[in-house]
Structures are given as structure tokens and as C-alpha cells.
Amino acid sequence: xAQVLIRDVVKVYPGNVTAVKGINLDxxxxxxxVLVGPSGCGKSTTLRMTAGLEEISDGTVSIGPRIxxxxxxxxxxxxxxxxxxxxxxxxxxxxNMAFGLKLRKFPKPEIHKRVTDAAEILGITPLLDRKPKALxxxxxxxxxxxxxxxxxxxxxxxxxxxxxxxxKLRVETRAEIKRLHKRLATTTIYVTHDQEEAMTLGDRVxxxxxxxxxxxxxxxxxxxxxxxxxxxxxxxTPPMNFIDGRLTxxxxxxxxxxxxxxxxxxxxxxxxxxxxxxxxxxxMGLRPEGMFMRPGAFAQNEEQTLDMTVDVIELLGNTMDxxxxxxxxxxxxxxxxxxxxxxxxxxxxxxxxxxxxxFEPGKFGQNxxxxxxxxxxxx
Amino acid sequence: xxTATPSPEPAMLPDPNSKRRRGGRYSWWAxxxxxxxxxxxxxxxxxxxLLYSVIMAMQYNDxxxxxxxxxxxxxxxxLSDPVFWxxxxxxxxxxxxxxxxxxxxxxxxxxxxxxxxIRARGFWRLIFFSPxxxxxxxxxxxxxxxxxxxxxxxxxxxxxxxxxxxxxLPFIGVWDIEFPWLQEWVLTAIIIASFWMYVGFNMVYxxxxxxxxxxxxxxxxxxxxxxxxxxxxxxxxxAILPVGMFVVLLSFxxxxxxxxLPYLLLGPGGGPxxxxxxxxxxxxxxxxxxxxxxxxxxxxxxxxxxxxxxAMVQKFLAGKDDI
Numbered sequence: 001x002a003q004v005l006i007r008d009v010v011k012v013y014p015g016n017v018t019a020v021k022g023i024n025l026d027x028x029x030x031x032x033x034v035l036v037g038p039s040g041c042g043k044s045t046t047l048r049m050t051a052g053l054e055e056i057s058d059g060t061v062s063i064g065p066r067i068x069x070x071x072x073x074x075x076x077x078x079x080x081x082x083x084x085x086x087x088x089x090x091x092x093x094x095x096n097m098a099f100g101l102k103l104r105k106f107p108k109p110e111i112h113k114r115v116t117d118a119a120e121i122l123g124i125t126p127l128l129d130r131k132p133k134a135l136x137x138x139x140x141x142x143x144x145x146x147x148x149x150x151x152x153x154x155x156x157x158x159x160x161x162x163x164x165x166x167x168k169l170r171v172e173t174r175a176e177i178k179r180l181h182k183r184l185a186t187t188t189i190y191v192t193h194d195q196e197e198a199m200t201l202g203d204r205v206x207x208x209x210x211x212x213x214x215x216x217x218x219x220x221x222x223x224x225x226x227x228x229x230x231x232x233x234x235x236x237t238p239p240m241n242f243i244d245g246r247l248t249x250x251x252x253x254x255x256x257x258x259x260x261x262x263x264x265x266x267x268x269x270x271x272x273x274x275x276x277x278x279x280x281x282x283x284m285g286l287r288p289e290g291m292f293m294r295p296g297a298f299a300q301n302e303e304q305t306l307d308m309t310v311d312v313i314e315l316l317g318n319t320m321d322x323x324x325x326x327x328x329x330x331x332x333x334x335x336x337x338x339x340x341x342x343x344x345x346x347x348x349x350x351x352x353x354x355x356x357x358x359f360e361p362g363k364f365g366q367n368x369x370x371x372x373x374x375x376x377x378x379x
Numbered sequence: 380x381x382t383a384t385p386s387p388e389p390a391m392l393p394d395p396n397s398k399r400r401r402g403g404r405y406s407w408w409a410x411x412x413x414x415x416x417x418x419x420x421x422x423x424x425x426x427x428x429l430l431y432s433v434i435m436a437m438q439y440n441d442x443x444x445x446x447x448x449x450x451x452x453x454x455x456x457x458l459s460d461p462v463f464w465x466x467x468x469x470x471x472x473x474x475x476x477x478x479x480x481x482x483x484x485x486x487x488x489x490x491x492x493x494x495x496x497i498r499a500r501g502f503w504r505l506i507f508f509s510p511x512x513x514x515x516x517x518x519x520x521x522x523x524x525x526x527x528x529x530x531x532x533x534x535x536x537x538x539x540x541x542x543x544x545x546x547x548l549p550f551i552g553v554w555d556i557e558f559p560w561l562q563e564w565v566l567t568a569i570i571i572a573s574f575w576m577y578v579g580f581n582m583v584y585x586x587x588x589x590x591x592x593x594x595x596x597x598x599x600x601x602x603x604x605x606x607x608x609x610x611x612x613x614x615x616x617x618a619i620l621p622v623g624m625f626v627v628l629l630s631f632x633x634x635x636x637x638x639x640l641p642y643l644l645l646g647p648g649g650g651p652x653x654x655x656x657x658x659x660x661x662x663x664x665x666x667x668x669x670x671x672x673x674x675x676x677x678x679x680x681x682x683x684x685x686x687x688x689x690a691m692v693q694k695f696l697a698g699k700d701d702i
Contacts, residue, residue, distance in 0.1 A: 051598075051602060052602075053598050053601070053602075072601075073598075073601050073602045074601065074602065074603070074604040074605070074606075078602065079602065080598075080599065080602045082595050082598070082599055083595070084593070084595050086593065086595045086596050086598070086599035088596065088600075088613060088614065088617070089617065089618075090617040091613075099600075099603055099605075099613070100602075100603035100604050103603060103604040103605055103609060104604050147603070151603075
């Protein structure tokens with residue numbers, strides 16, 4: 001096991017395309033770090049540079065005590081699981097798992113012990129004599145996991161390993177990876193574009209966009225305290241609602257208002273932190289679960305409501321997503337307890353003010369309602 | 380007063396069982412019209428000659444009016460003719476050279492021109508492929524000049540090569556080279572000419588196969604600890620094996636049917652003492668020069684059995700480890 005240090009790493013592809021723009025990341029020994037972001041954000045490139053499959057244009061990557069920029073992949077003491085399993089089609093499952101050990105000239109009894117132990121852990125012992133083509137997608141991915149764990153490497157690298165599995169299998173394999181990490185406690189870097197995977201697997205989640213780390217923190221922290229609008233929008237299903245407006249001082253208080261009749265009184269730390277921005281344009285972010293159809297424990301203040309109309313309802317069992325709009329064209333989605341509700345009904349939506357965020361305008365607008373200590377450490 | 384809603388006009392709807400459908404645009408014989416031309420041509424130009432050649436192989440036949448049934452005599456005569464065996468030996472030697480020298484070179488060339496760090500890869504691929512675009516007659520004329528004993532390009536180059544080497548290794552001396560390519564080393568000359576012509580052609584097959592090798596698999600092997608040789612052996616070779624087997628089969632079939640190049644380069648007899656005589660040249664000589672079509676048919680069928688046997692072996696090997 002080892003810590004991984006990524007320092008000012010840059011990747012420039014031919015044609016002067018910069019995929020990674022100088023990122024810094026400290027991954028502790030035994031930590032499960034998830035890199036998440038949309039396609040082209042540089043997450044896979046970062047992983048591949050750590051693996052040694054891509055040259056590093058600038059900066060350094062260290063695994064354990066040594067800088068590995070010029071160390072070939074086979075000597076980095078890493079194991080990687082690929083999106084398309086990357087199993088050798090002409091070899092049996094046993095040979096696939098033993099291949100790396102054989103190349104490293106491990107004695108045969110040791111290879112046998114490691115392979116059978118790993119197969120036991122992953123529940124693939126009955127498959128050892130089969131070839132990959134005779135396996136299902138989930139079984140193939142388990143074999144790929146097995147091939148990685150037999151090596152007992154310092155670092156596991158996962159490159160979107162669950163993308164090819166169906167939804168049910170994805171959830172099962174996700175749990176399996178989590179269990180495996182708890183058991184082995186090996187430093188892990190896991191790349192995905194699926195925020196659900198990121199939130200459920202990672203000790204920390206690193207959200208990337210346009211070659212930069214936007215925020216790196218625990219899953220709960222990035223969800224509840226997003227440093228900018230991009231992070232806020234990326235995490236959460238349904239995603240956070242955004243309403244454009246401005247901060248208006250009025251009646252001795254600070255209000256979020258817009259020309260469509262939205263008028264919400266800011267209280268508590270929101271009012272304190274946003275006070276310096278009075279008069280400026282901002283974007284309000286509201287989580288769907290922070291919106292209620294009637295006043296309750298979290299939303300009592302009548303000055304913190306939105307007048308909206310029900311457009312569409314999606315029933316999800318005991319909850320439902322209510323898609324709302326107002327006359328000015330502001331859109332929002334509320335996730336509420338399921339009940340009888342007709343489309344077209346006008347509603348007064350009560351807001352849990354503790355769940356709202358105010359962002360500066362723009363795709364990467366900073367969250368101005370975070371304490372400075374959080375907002376200052378995005379990467 | 381109530382008004383009845385008119386029902387849809389039945390005649391407007393297509394009826395799948397209507398006579399019009401069966402006897403009109405969708406007639407039962409329409410498909411046969413489409414496949415008819417092919418079937419007729421296939422029967423006339425493939426099936427009939429094939430069956431007739433079986434009959435002819437069992438006839439003494441030097442023309443349609445002098446055909447006489449002789450049973451398996453033609454086959455016995457062919458198999459006891461030393462000239463046939465010499466032609467067979469030459470043909471097999473050529474096939475072996477194609478498979479064991481030319482194809483590995485094609486693969487090597489494909490591996491080289493598949494590398495991303497090679498400049499102007501497209502240009503080099505075209506250059507190596509281009510000989511196959513040249514006609515066989517042209518190649519034969521070209522190589523008859525290259526192989527000329529005294530003034531041919533090859534001997535001149537070899538001679539100047541020894542002169543150059545002599546500057547570094549004086550003890551080897553300067554050789555006065557007059558290698559008899561088209562007199563004694565006839566088969567070698569044919570192999571060289573064929574190599575020049577087809578090495579790039581086979582390279583294209585291997586290139587196509589190499590481009591389909593999974594990059595992720597190569598990377599997985601690299602992370603697993605495999606160096607370039609192990610990656611080639613454990614990832615590339617298994618991935619290109621089906622194409623490789625196909626190219627071997629094609630090369631063998633092509634070699635067994637070798638005719639134009641030696642015929643144009645050496646003439647009907649295959650050069651001095653039949654050193655360049657191939658099975659198909661032997662067949663042609665007997666069938667069309669000597670006029671014994673029955674005998675030539677027997678040679679043709681022996682060749683067909685060999686080709687079929689090889690194809691079956693290849694099919695068996697390819698299916699043995701279906702990946």
C-alpha cells in the first residue's frame with residue numbers, strides 16, 4: 001500500500017490540446033478516491049498518467065516514496081481494471097488471473113494459492129476453467145477484479161469498470177468493490193462519470209471539469225457544500241434547481257428577488273455571508289428535497305416560498321418528482337412524499353432555507369454562502 | 380332519424396390472400412427470376428465443367444472425337460511420372476517459401492508500418508502494396524532483366540556490395556558475381572520475384588488485423604508486466620491468428636496454382652531441366668500443348684484434392700481454439 005501524490009500535473013496532447021491543466025491531489029494510504037466528471041474532463045487521463053499509460057507533460061506523480069514519471073507501468077506496483085474488462089480471450093479465467101504473476105516469475109504454488117484465494121473471495125471458483133467468451137458481463141468484470149487483486153499491488157486503478165454492466169449488476173458489483181476495498185484496504189483511484197457510483201464508493205470524491213479539479217472532499221461535503229455551481233449541478237438526482245435573480249436589501253433584510261415575482265427572504269448564515277454582495281446578480285440553488293408543498297419542520301417561514309404551477313408529475317413509489325414552473329419561465333423540480341396531485345395545480349412551495357445556495361453567475365460561479373474556509377480549498 | 384356510420388371501404392385495404400397478390404405483383408416465381416441468371420451461369424460454367432472434367436479424367440482424350448474410357452489409368456500415369464513429382468516438389472518448395480519466408484516478412488512489415496511513430500506511414504504502405512498493382516507480364520519482363528546473369532541489376536548490386544564490404548573486411552576480396560538466377564537458381568528467382576510482388580499485398584491483411592487488436596488489452600498486458608515480446612505473443616498473435624490462418628491458406632492456394640510468373644519468366648518448360656516447372660504448368664503443357672485433356676484433368680483433380688485437404692486441415696486448426 002502507498003499514498004499517491006499528484007503535483008501540478010499537466011497533460012498536453014499533440015495539436016496543443018490540454019486535457020489536464022495542472023492538478024494537485026493527495027491520496028492517502030488506503031484511501032478510496034473517486035475521480036468523477038463529465039466526458040472530456042480529464043479524469044481518465046489523470047488515471048492513465050498515474051498508471052503510466054500516458055506520458056506526463058508536466059508535474060510529478062508519486063506512488064509511495066518515489067516519483068514514477070519515468071517508471072514503466074509494470075514497475076509502478078499498480079493493478080488496473082478497465083472498462084471493457086480487457087481479459088485475454090484465448091486464456092482461461094485461471095490463466096488470465098495468473099498471467100501477471102507468471103510474468104513476474106512467481107513460483108507455481110504461490111500463483112495457484114493467490115488465484116484460488118482471489119477466486120474464492122470473488123465467488124468465481126467454478127469459472128476458473130472457462131474462457132472469457134463463456135462468461136457474462138458481470139462475471140468478466142469479477143475476473144478483471146480478480147486479476148488485479150492477485151497481484152496485491154500498492155494501488156488499484158479503476159477506469160469506469162461498471163459502465164458496461166446493466167443497472168442491477170452495477171449496483172451489485174459496486175457493493176462488491178466496496179467490500180473488497182474494506183477487506184484489502186488498498187489505495188484506490190476510481191474513475192467514473194456516474195455520480196451515484198462516486199457518492200457511494202468514495203472516501204473522498206474529486207469532481208473534475210475542463211481539466212481542473214473543481215472540488216475534492218467527502219461525498220457528504222461535496223453534496224451539501226458545493227464550492228461552485230458546476231459541482232452543485234453535477235451531483236444529485238434530480239439535479240439542483242437554479243433560479244436567476246439578485247440580492248436586494250429591503251425592509252432591513254436581504255432578499256433574493258427576480259423579475260418573475262420570486263421573493264425569498266435570506267436568513268441566518270445565508271444573509272450574513274451574502275450581505276457583502278447586496279445588489280449583485282446571483283443564482284439561487286435549491287435541492288429538490290429542500291422543497292415542500294406545505295409548511296413543516298424545515299420550512300415554516302412564509303417569506304421563504306415560491307409560487308409555482310405543477311407541470312408534470314413522475315411517481316417513484318413512496319416519493320414523486322414534481323416538475324414546476326412559474327409565469328416568468330423559472331423551472332424547478334421538487335422531490336416530495338407521494339400524494340394525489342393534479343397537473344396544472346398552483347402551489348406555494350415552502351423552502352428549507354438551510355438547503356439553498358447562492359452562486360455567482362456563470363457555469364463555475366462560486367458559492368457565496370459557504371464559510372471562507374470551505375470555499376478556499378477547491379482542489 | 381339516425382344515420383349509420385359507413386364502414387371502411389373493404390376494397391381499399393390490401394388483402395394478403397387476394398388473387399391479385401398471388402398472381403400479380405407478388406408472383407411466386409418472382410424470386411426464381413432474380414436468382415435464375417446466376418443459377419444458369421453457375422450450372423453452365425462451373426457445375427458442368429466440373430462434372431465433365433471428372434469424366435474426362437477417366438478418358439484418353441485428345442479431342443472430342445477420340446475420347447476413350449480408360450478408368451484410373453490417367454491417375455496412375457500421373458503419379459508415376461517423375462516430371463509430375465518434380466513439378467510437385469517445385470510447387471511445394473515455392474509454397475513453403477511463401478508461408479515461411481514471405482508471410483513472416485509481411486507480418487514484420489505490417490508491425491513496422493502499424494507503429495504510430497513511423498513518419499508517412501500511408502506513403503510507405505502504398506509503396507509496399509504497389510507492386511501488386513503492376514501486371515504479371517510486366518513483372519516477368521522486369522525480373523528477367525534484373526536476373527540477367529552478366530548485366531542484371533541484382534548481380535551488379537551484389538558485386539558492388541562486395542566491393543563496398545571489401546573496404547571494411549579486406550580479406551573477403553572483390554567477388555566477380557555472375558549468379559545464374561535463370562539458369563540454375565530458377566526457383567529462388569521465382570520466389571524473389573513473387574516476394575517482391577506479394578509481400579506488401581499480404582501486409583495489408585496483417586495491417587487490417589493489427590488495427591483491430593484491442594488497445595485496452597495491450598495496455599492491460601503492459602500493466603500486468605508484459606514487455607513488447609510478451610505483449611506480441613500473448614495479445615497480438617492470438618488476436619491476429621484467424622487472419623493469419625486465412626492468409627496462410629490464401630498463400631498456399633495461390634502457390635499451388637502458380638503459373639503465370641514462371642511461365643512468362645522461363646517459358647513453357649519451366650527453364651533448364653524443368654527447374655521452375657510447377658504443377659499447373661505441367662497441367663497446361665499436357666492439356667493444351669500435348670493435347671491430352673484427360674491426363675490434364677487427372678492432374679487437375681489431384682491438385683484439387685491436395686488443396687481441399689489443406690483447406691480442411693486449416694479449418695480444423697482454426698476451429699480447434701475458437702477465440
